[in-house]
Amino acid sequence: MEKTLSFRVADAMPEDVGQGYIRIDTAEMDELEVIIGDIVEIQGRKTTVAKIVPCFSQFKNQNLAQIESIIRENAGVGIDERITIRKAVRQPAQTVILSPLDVTIDFSDAQDLKHLERVLTGLPFLTGDRIKVNLAGARSQYFTVIGTAPKGPVVVNAGTKIKVTKADGGEDRSFRASYEDVGGLDKELQRVREMVELPLKYPEIFRQLGVDAPRGVLLYGPPGTGKTLMARAVASETNATFMHVNGPEIINKFYGESEARIREIFETAQRRAPAIIFIDEIDAIAPRRTDVIGDVEKRVVAQLLALMDGLKNRGQVIVIGATNVPDMVDPALRRPGRFDRELSINPPDRVGRLRILKIHIRSMRVDASVNLEKLSQMTHGFVGADIAILCKEAGMNAVRRLLPQIDFTAGINEADLDKLNITMDDFYAAFREVEPTATREFFSDRPNLKWEQVGGMADIKENLKTMIELPLQHPELFKESQNNMPKGFMLTGRPGTGKTLLVKALAGSSEAHFIAVDAATLNSRWFGEAEKGLRLIFKRAKQIAPCILFFDEIDALAPVRAVTDRNGTDRLVSQLLLELDSLMDSAHVIVIAATNRPDMVDPALMRPGRFDFILELPLPGKTERREIFKIHTEKMNLADDIDFNGLTQATEGAAGSDIEAICKHASLSAMKRFVSQSQSLAALSGAYKVLGEDFSSGLRQVLKK
Numbered sequence: 001m002e003k004t005l006s007f008r009v010a011d012a013m014p015e016d017v018g019q020g021y022i023r024i025d026t027a028e029m030d031e032l033e034v035i036i037g038d039i040v041e042i043q044g045r046k047t048t049v050a051k052i053v054p055c056f057s058q059f060k061n062q063n064l065a066q067i068e069s070i071i072r073e074n075a076g077v078g079i080d081e082r083i084t085i086r087k088a089v090r091q092p093a094q095t096v097i098l099s100p101l102d103v104t105i106d107f108s109d110a111q112d113l114k115h116l117e118r119v120l121t122g123l124p125f126l127t128g129d130r131i132k133v134n135l136a137g138a139r140s141q142y143f144t145v146i147g148t149a150p151k152g153p154v155v156v157n158a159g160t161k162i163k164v165t166k167a168d169g170g171e172d173r174s175f176r177a178s179y180e181d182v183g184g185l186d187k188e189l190q191r192v193r194e195m196v197e198l199p200l201k202y203p204e205i206f207r208q209l210g211v212d213a214p215r216g217v218l219l220y221g222p223p224g225t226g227k228t229l230m231a232r233a234v235a236s237e238t239n240a241t242f243m244h245v246n247g248p249e250i251i252n253k254f255y256g257e258s259e260a261r262i263r264e265i266f267e268t269a270q271r272r273a274p275a276i277i278f279i280d281e282i283d284a285i286a287p288r289r290t291d292v293i294g295d296v297e298k299r300v301v302a303q304l305l306a307l308m309d310g311l312k313n314r315g316q317v318i319v320i321g322a323t324n325v326p327d328m329v330d331p332a333l334r335r336p337g338r339f340d341r342e343l344s345i346n347p348p349d350r351v352g353r354l355r356i357l358k359i360h361i362r363s364m365r366v367d368a369s370v371n372l373e374k375l376s377q378m379t380h381g382f383v384g385a386d387i388a389i390l391c392k393e394a395g396m397n398a399v400r401r402l403l404p405q406i407d408f409t410a411g412i413n414e415a416d417l418d419k420l421n422i423t424m425d426d427f428y429a430a431f432r433e434v435e436p437t438a439t440r441e442f443f444s445d446r447p448n449l450k451w452e453q454v455g456g457m458a459d460i461k462e463n464l465k466t467m468i469e470l471p472l473q474h475p476e477l478f479k480e481s482q483n484n485m486p487k488g489f490m491l492t493g494r495p496g497t498g499k500t501l502l503v504k505a506l507a508g509s510s511e512a513h514f515i516a517v518d519a520a521t522l523n524s525r526w527f528g529e530a531e532k533g534l535r536l537i538f539k540r541a542k543q544i545a546p547c548i549l550f551f552d553e554i555d556a557l558a559p560v561r562a563v564t565d566r567n568g569t570d571r572l573v574s575q576l577l578l579e580l581d582s583l584m585d586s587a588h589v590i591v592i593a594a595t596n597r598p599d600m601v602d603p604a605l606m607r608p609g610r611f612d613f614i615l616e617l618p619l620p621g622k623t624e625r626r627e628i629f630k631i632h633t634e635k636m637n638l639a640d641d642i643d644f645n646g647l648t649q650a651t652e653g654a655a656g657s658d659i660e661a662i663c664k665h666a667s668l669s670a671m672k673r674f675v676s677q678s679q680s681l682a683a684l685s686g687a688y689k690v691l692g693e694d695f696s697s698g699l700r701q702v703l704k705k
Contacts, residue, residue, distance in 0.1 A: 003032055004086040007065035009077050011179045014358035020123040022050040023066040034087050039124045039153050041088040045076030049088055049124045049153040069178030074129045093154035097147040097163045120156045134363040177232040183359045184352020185226055188343055192234055195341055196318050200238045200274040214340040216319040220326040221345030224385025224437050227322040231278045241275035250285045258296055259303040266307045274316040282321035283328040301330050308338040347383045347543050350376050356384050360391040369424040380513050381436040393430035398422045449508040454501055455631045456624025460615055464506055468590055487583050488591040488610055492598045493617030496657030499594040503550050513547040519556040531575040538579045545588035554593035555600040573602050580610045622648050628656050632663040641692040650699055658702055665698030666690050
């Protein structure tokens with residue numbers, strides 16, 4: 001008698017999708033008497049087969065079987081349901097007959113069939129199974145296995161003949177998504193499943209408890225975080241009817257037509273229950289009635305309210321709304337009984353970004369040089385849609401790089417296709433093209449300055465590294481020591497001492513996002529607009545954390561408050577104080593301000609708890625000035641007569657920016673001399689040198705010496 005074991009179903013790892021794997025604990029593999037790569041029979045409501053591999057250490061001793069969505073569909077089970085597994089006889093397939101589910105596909109081309117054979121090699125099947133194939137340059141295609149020789153569980157190998165019949169019935173599966181397609185939103189997905197999947201699949205549980213199932217869920221968050229994808233995944237996994245409603249499609253110019261359209265959608269959903277009505281951009285059809293002038297929007301909102309909690313029971317119909325601006329949605333919709341739950345879908349953290357990267361590259365040909373860990377660290381503030389476009393752009397860079405090497409006159413052969421690989425350099429190039437959604441409207445960059453490019457100030461650099469880099473890179477240390485992260489730093493000092501340069505080097509070395517804010521960006525003639533803009537900047541900084549917020553010339557933004565506020569700056573100062581006070585330790589947002597007039601800054605900002613540390617940048621000493629000269633002349637072609645000791649003596653009392661200006665003037669003076677002597681560019685490398693007299697000229701122009 002063959003041994004059988006029972007398991008609870010869990011979703012698969014992103015890298016397992018399309019591999020035909022089932023992962024279980026090694027102890028249970030021994031109990032079933034199977035080894036890695038054996039074929040097992042999975043019994044749910046239906047029967048299917050899969051290849052067995054061991055699970056990762058974090059899933060051990062949990063009685064879990066990890067299988068992807070297409071295997072779950074073939075077994076007729078969902079996540080958290082039970083399956084039984086037993087060892088099956090492995091038979092090499094001689095012939096497999098497939099029927100495409102999409103009527104628009106034609107597999108008469110020999111190259112398509114060859115690709116299909118290559119993709120399916122090693123996968124186990126049973127007659128009646130559905131399979132998903134990622135075809136080159138197209139979306140995923142689904143097939144039904146309508147026959148195999150021999151019968152029973154078979155494994156496709158190099159000698160298997162694949163036959164594709166004509167599609168006998170069309171089934172649109174283009175909208176289908178699975179839980180394995182959603183990355184970085186595990187907690188949010190779990191909550192949506194509890195609210196949506198359980199009432200649709202097991203309504204008897206709620207009837208037995210005498211509790212009403214949730215009626216609606218409102219998903220809100222920045223664009224591209226995966227709100228629509230999450231709704232599609234839940235609908236696909238529950239086998240519910242999915243009705244996608246775009247907000248603007250509802251509105252009609254004829255009186256009463258808009259309301260009739262909404263009623264029709266709800267009636268159709270009730271007839272085809274269990275169903276999910278997904279209203280995308282719900283703020284377009286249900287705005288705040290106090291803010292809109294038009295009569296149509298008010299009637300549409302009233303109709304939607306009546307349908308969501310009317311006298312007539314909705315049955316097994318759940319409404320999911322999605323919006324980027326929840327404050328714009330009518331408050332009457334956001335009460336329990338209509339949208340019972342509201343879920344914030346935020347940009348993913350580093351672990352979430354790594355999972356999303358794995359999802360997007362699983363169908364791409366990537367080189368061994370691609371380091372996903374490094375990419376996940378570099379993509380602070382990227383949402384799922386940004387990571388998707390980053391991967392596409394990396395693919396396009398690979399195409400641009402390899403296109404000139406392919407001879408199209410002879411036709412593209414296998415050898416040319418084998419050259420097509422996406423490397424880490426392609427991803428680095430894509431970074432220059434792709435800007436994260438969350439920071440697009442602000443001046444934000446990834447500074448490439450390092451500490452080595454800042455001369456002098458050794459003590460201050462060490463202080464900043466300890467107080468800022470340490471909390472950002474090792475937050476667990478602060479958590480363990482029960483120490484609060486510092487919130488704000490103020491850099492003071494005379495102009496040119498390197499305040500802005502220091503902050504950019506800090507952002508570059510810590511790999512945090514960097515948002516620079518100036519008074520001109522915020523100030524507005526409209527009452528309340530500047531405060532609203534400041535609130536939005538802090539909100540975005542929290543979303544893309546870890547982040548450094550830099551307020552340059554803060555004396556212009558937060559001057560000392562007067563008795564009478566004529567310019568509205570007092571309100572802006574008050575808002576800044578509130579935002580600094582509301583910054584939680586867990587936000588990973590550090591605020592840095594710079595000013596050369598600390599006496600002009602409002603005293604309320606200067607207390608500990610807001611700007612915890614006030615660091616004054618002194619003028620550079622002799623050793624530091626020499627170091628700054630070395631940094632700025634590093635790439636110059638210098639003559640032998642340059643006296644750095646004399647230059648450092650001559651620049652007593654000069655700031656770092658003055659020394660940089662002297663070096664630039666010296667370089668320009670050398671260029672002018674070279675051009676005036678009319679030397680050919682061929683002699684450029686040997687003849688073009690910056691002389692001591694050029695530096696003397698620079699000293700005279702900058703320091704008037």
